Amino acid sequence: MVDLGVVMPVYKQKPAFLKAAMESVLGQTFQKFKLIIVIDGAPEMEPLIRRLIQGDNRVRVVSHTFNQGVATALNTGFAQLYGMSGIQYLTWVSSDNVYYPRFLETLRNALAKGPSELGLVYSSFQSIDNEGRPLNSEQQLAIQRQYQSQRKEKLLDTSIVGVSFMYKAACAKKIDGYGNESVEDYDYWLRLTEHCEMKYIPVELMDYRVNSTFSVSAALQDTARHRKWRYAYHLARHQARMRRGISPSITVLLPLKESGVKAIERIENLYEQTFSNYTCFIIDLSADMRVTADLSTISHPSTGFKWFPHVDEVTALFHAVQMVQTKYCFVPGDLLFKDVMDLTIMHEQLEKADPKVMSNYYTHDHTDIGYRFVSTYSPKEGLHDELFRTPSLVDYLKIHYEAARGLG
Structure with a gap:
């Protein structure tokens, strides 16, 4: 038979x-x-x-x-x-x-x-x-x-x-x-x-x-065909997590004033990461929503846009992070991921890290993972290209937001 x-x-x-x-x-x-x-x-x-x-x-x-x-x-x-x-x-x-x-x-x-x-x-x-x-x-x-x-x-x-x-x-x-x-x-x-x-x-x-x-x-x-394939690939995973009740683990907040070649390269680089359990918000700092109009053509099932005209990056991030509900938060900067596994490794390492660790990042030569601890000096400046525990990023931005306005 x-x-x-x-x-x-x-x-x-x-x-x-x-x-x-x-x-x-x-x-x-x-x-x-x-x-x-x-x-x-x-x-x-x-x-x-x-x-x-x-x-x-x-x-x-x-x-x-x-x-x-x-x-x-x-x-x-x-x-x-x-x-x-x-x-x-x-x-x-x-x-x-x-x-x-x-x-x-x-x-x-x-x-x-x-x-x-x-x-x-x-x-x-x-x-x-x-x-x-x-x-x-x-x-x-x-x-x-x-x-x-x-x-x-x-x-x-x-x-x-x-x-x-x-x-x-x-x-x-x-x-x-x-x-x-x-x-x-x-x-x-x-x-x-x-x-x-x-x-x-x-x-x-x-x-x-x-x-x-x-x-x-x-x-x-x-x-164009690769972007279409990548969207379908991300969509399959996004739908599977929704069916299984798995919430996003990371929120990516990407502030952009312009939508040129550099911005496109940064977004493409993010979307090529193997780690996909994130929600991405592109923070449009342009006065006319040009960033939203241009970059929404590069589709991703879990990317949205937030428009913050006529404000500086720190202010926009400070207000945007208040709405974040995920455990971790990542703010891309000028550095591109060098390997498709970078975000996966950062996430896995922060998951295992001591609660006193507020964030991690790749060292300048990309040979190791560095850590920022609560209330201690960090050799890394700024907050870009660093995976934060969301409450830690809120505290970090609050300090800098108030300092920028002479409230600290």
Whole structure:
């Protein structure tokens, strides 16, 4: 009895890549599966697909009359599988990757032999270029395995599941289908794992073709498309935290008088951080809301704007911080984050710090974390690029606000 269903969405694809992908799927050691190929508005691909299938009765081809995107193609394919009796396990494959012979067998066995609460399994993978050459050394693969083996909670911060996976149909039926185009898989894992546990298998089961000719990753090299992808990525995490009742941990207060290249660079740098459990308020100090008008085009699901015309930065920050409800607060300055993990590390260190520590920051050479203690001298001047406990920042700003007005 067939209990495994596989979906392959196909749009425009290089014939050689499609041939390699299909042959690797059809040649699996585990043969009892149903493959649904969804041609998503690319009728020119169908003759090649038919030749590659060679009448294989495990394969069904479905066609969209026009391109509707990966998420819709996946939903079409899985709807076909849901209509078949006996399908217990599901996965989907890309038309440009290569799947090792035991890909299906290994993932299916892990689900079948695992506890009832296990609903998603995933493995490591090798990255390859357009010519099929491996891109990761054994040392790099070891680092990747360690990264992917993080606990389930880390899925809220980054897509550790990757591109080699399988899940139970019973769990999939508890949630809506694929959506949030361009991060459809990551968004799906976040929703799926709210109903099941997941397990990592530390072995490579496939070759992932990086930046192949028609891939999403190649398209993301364009700035506008990357911003759109990044917004969807942040949105998936933001929505997951809202569903789970997880409040933001940090409020970012970014005061700006102008919206030029430097301001854009600072915002982009913030949005590229792996840490995403924050609310950001851009404090518009311009007289005509020019900052708001210009920078609102760089979308982020948890960023808002507060307009403080004709006031200085300290005054604006002093009034803005009164409304902050998060545990921590961060005021970006001229220094850019040097690593995408910087805010994560600062947050983790301050979480573990003694209560007498009011803030932390990276040292000038970025080799260490410095700390500011309550009522003691700090070698760091100012408050920018420093993660504060919010009450400490309120006290700090109050002193400087009153001093600026001769009230201290």
